[in-house]
Amino acid sequence: MAPANPGHGNGPTLLALLALLVMAWLLLLLIAMVLPQILGLVVVVGGLASFMALNYLLWGHWLSRMLAEAQQREDETAAQRPVIDASPESQG
Numbered sequence: 001m002a003p004a005n006p007g008h009g010n011g012p013t014l015l016a017l018l019a020l021l022v023m024a025w026l027l028l029l030l031i032a033m034v035l036p037q038i039l040g041l042v043v044v045v046g047g048l049a050s051f052m053a054l055n056y057l058l059w060g061h062w063l064s065r066m067l068a069e070a071q072q073r074e075d076e077t078a079a080q081r082p083v084i085d086a087s088p089e090s091q092g
Contacts (some may be wrong), residue, residue: 025046032039 028038028042028045032042
């Protein structure tokens, strides 16, 4: 499915998301400085988030490549099929 507005990428959205994530981590680190007991939670959540981000990037890259190859095969197959004109004007 094509994007609604192909002239603009997802750059601004990605930038806003990254800024939000950085601010959230800074807030968590500030809380960890004030309450040292929460440092373990920050480490666990950070490790889990890192694992999920790596998994998303690797699978997303692989899946994008597989979908592009499948679309290319489908386009090649469609180009090789003969076009049959089944309109009423051609029948009669």
